[in-house]
Amino acid sequence: ENINQPFTDYSPVLSDPTTMYYGSWVSDKVVLQGKREKHATFSRIYMSKRVDTVWSKAEPVRGEINTVNYHVGNPTFAPDKKTMYYTQCQEDDHLNMVCTIFKSLLSDTGWVAGIALDENVNEKGATNTEPALGKDENGNNVLYFVSDRNKGKGKDIFYSKMNADGSFEKAKAIGAPVNTEGDEETPYYDFQTNTLYFSSEGHVNIGGLDVFSTKATNGTWSEPVNLGMPVNSSVDDMYYFWDDHDGLGFVVSNRPGGFGLKSETCCDDIYQLYIKKIYLAVKGTIVNSDTTTQLLRNQPVSLYDADNGTLVGTYNAVNGSYFFDIKPDKNYKLVAMRDSFFTATQTFSTVGKDNSDTITFTLGLKRFEKNKAYALGNIYYEYDKFDLTPASKLVLDTLYNLMTENPSLVIELSSHTDSKGTDKYNMDLSQKRAESCVNYVVEKGIDKSRIVAKGYGESMPIAPNTLPNGADNPEGRAKNRRTEFKIIDVKK
Numbered sequence: 001e002n003i004n005q006p007f008t009d010y011s012p013v014l015s016d017p018t019t020m021y022y023g024s025w026v027s028d029k030v031v032l033q034g035k036r037e038k039h040a041t042f043s044r045i046y047m048s049k050r051v052d053t054v055w056s057k058a059e060p061v062r063g064e065i066n067t068v069n070y071h072v073g074n075p076t077f078a079p080d081k082k083t084m085y086y087t088q089c090q091e092d093d094h095l096n097m098v099c100t101i102f103k104s105l106l107s108d109t110g111w112v113a114g115i116a117l118d119e120n121v122n123e124k125g126a127t128n129t130e131p132a133l134g135k136d137e138n139g140n141n142v143l144y145f146v147s148d149r150n151k152g153k154g155k156d157i158f159y160s161k162m163n164a165d166g167s168f169e170k171a172k173a174i175g176a177p178v179n180t181e182g183d184e185e186t187p188y189y190d191f192q193t194n195t196l197y198f199s200s201e202g203h204v205n206i207g208g209l210d211v212f213s214t215k216a217t218n219g220t221w222s223e224p225v226n227l228g229m230p231v232n233s234s235v236d237d238m239y240y241f242w243d244d245h246d247g248l249g250f251v252v253s254n255r256p257g258g259f260g261l262k263s264e265t266c267c268d269d270i271y272q273l274y275i276k277k278i279y280l281a282v283k284g285t286i287v288n289s290d291t292t293t294q295l296l297r298n299q300p301v302s303l304y305d306a307d308n309g310t311l312v313g314t315y316n317a318v319n320g321s322y323f324f325d326i327k328p329d330k331n332y333k334l335v336a337m338r339d340s341f342f343t344a345t346q347t348f349s350t351v352g353k354d355n356s357d358t359i360t361f362t363l364g365l366k367r368f369e370k371n372k373a374y375a376l377g378n379i380y381y382e383y384d385k386f387d388l389t390p391a392s393k394l395v396l397d398t399l400y401n402l403m404t405e406n407p408s409l410v411i412e413l414s415s416h417t418d419s420k421g422t423d424k425y426n427m428d429l430s431q432k433r434a435e436s437c438v439n440y441v442v443e444k445g446i447d448k449s450r451i452v453a454k455g456y457g458e459s460m461p462i463a464p465n466t467l468p469n470g471a472d473n474p475e476g477r478a479k480n481r482r483t484e485f486k487i488i489d490v491k492k
Contacts, residue, residue: 002057003048004269011074011130011186012250012270014243015081018050020250021061022270023073043071045086063110071097074130082106085131085143086114099129101145120170121160123149134189134196136161137216143168144187144196155183157198177223178214185209186238186252192245199238200224207234211251231273242273249273279356282348283323286336289344289364295320296365299336306331306347322363328353334363335405341365343405373414373484379437386432388440396437399485400444403451410489412452413437418477419458419465431455437483452488 003009005026012022025043044066046058066072071089078085082105089099100122102114122128126149136142142159150156156179160168173179182202189196194216199209203224210232212224231237233255242249252268286301288294301322303312312332315322326332327350334346344363368374376399379392388396403409415434417426434453442448458465463476 002055006267008043008268009270010252010268011239012252013076013241014246015077017243017246020048020050020055021075021077021084022046022048022058023075024058025071042069043073043089045072045075061111063104063107064113065102065104065111067113071099076132078133084111084114085117085133087129087131088114088116089127089129097127099127101128101131101143117168120168121145123147123171125149127155130186132187132189133162134159134187134191135194135216137219137221139216144174144189145171146185146187147171153179153181154202155185157184157187174221178221183209186240188239188241190242190244196221197227197240197242198224199236199240206232208236209238211237211240236268238268239270247275247277276354278328278354280326280328280350280353281324281358282326282332282334282361283321283358284361284363285321286317286344286363286365287320288341289366292364296338299338299365301363302335302337304333304335306333306349326350326359334361336363336365337406338365341367342402345405368409368487370487370490373486376483376485379433379483386429386436388436392437393440395483396440397444399437400441400446403441403446408491409487410450410452410491411485412454412488413441414484414486415453415455416460416480416482416484417458418480419461420477421458423457423459427455427457427459429455430457434483 003022005024008025010023012020014020022045023043024046026041045061047061048058049056060066065086067088072086074087076085077083084104084106086102086104087099088102089097092098101117103117104111104114116122121143126147128145128147130146132144134142134144136159141162143162144157144159146155147158148155150173157174158171159174160171162168178184178198180200180202182200184198184200184202187196187198195213197211197213199211201209203210203212203226205226206229211227213227214221214224226232227240231240231251233253235254237251237253239250239252251271251273253271254268286296286299288296297318297320299317299320300314301317302314303324304310305312313324315324329351331349331351332347336344342365344365346361346363348359348361377395379395403411413434415430415437417430431453432455434455438451438453441451458480461480462482463479464473465477465480467473
């Protein structure tokens, strides 16, 4: 309540981490002037100081900018904090608010009387309001503002390029995808993240005006993104401001729960925003998975962004342990590689985590031997055929992943049959089945020089095809119908 009055409070901005400027219309009292009602009190720019988390009782800013008989508000500052842009507004004979953007300089006694910007910004006959300094989609310094100069299209966001001498070029509409047939208002540019925020009723929203964000990529603004709740609500939400250095910001809203006297949603109030800081990390140990307890020391571990493959960082696990700080709403992949071991990988996600947490994984590296057969899992075929079934492709996907994660390995993919049929027939069938497996993996992107197809027919059983009494052994034959791989070379 040191900030919010019973009527309208709006346009909060920080001049430094502990000083807030904003506009406030402390009363909506009207008087009869001739046959028309006119407001008897006027919006003014106020200032409040923050001590710890408490804002002081606001007072009108020092100087001459709170001009008599004009509504004054919408302050914004140049980087030097000694130049302020703001608006002066006055009701016309039709009770429409007509606004003009002014510029003021800070003196020893406060803000000097402002000077209106020229017609490159302030088009005659139009409202020009809500100034905000920023960058355009090409990185030029500009002044953003809102105007209704395009009659029939509501309020739109415009920008004027700032010259080296502080003057402004002819303003242009920001255009699509930011501006719509509805109203766009209260632009704010965050220089730390190069993000433009604004409020709109023309984009898909929760209700009324909602806050949206957009970023410039290759000279084009991205499709605006709704900031969602709790920044936005079912009523009007605007004048978004955020200071990442101090971790706080503001939004203006007429949502229920404010200080309005007339009704729950009569008047705009300033709300303070906080980002909940959470601290996330991933840690663990690297072990020889053949023993499960032997720590692998001096082992590098790499962390990747799983969505784009970018290396986030590498940690040398000198004592067999690793640790990474990680970020929210990311997908990650841990990778540990060591000579004569299969690469160990672990994917994980922080999407949806809203509390601090340390995720723990043990990475197990399994030693491999050349010319040793490793089971792939069951790859099934229809009787007397070598076409792969969907279930078999899933097994081969595992082989594809293994070869991708271990790019130095050259393998032989071996296919075996049981003893049903002739030796030659089984040899031919197993070769075709091995080749169908190899072709699948090569089509997925593995270099064909790294994988050799070899059919062994029934020549290398791992279980008896018949029982000791000569009867058929279906269980043994099933084990013999298998596909394996063995490492035949390791490229350096």
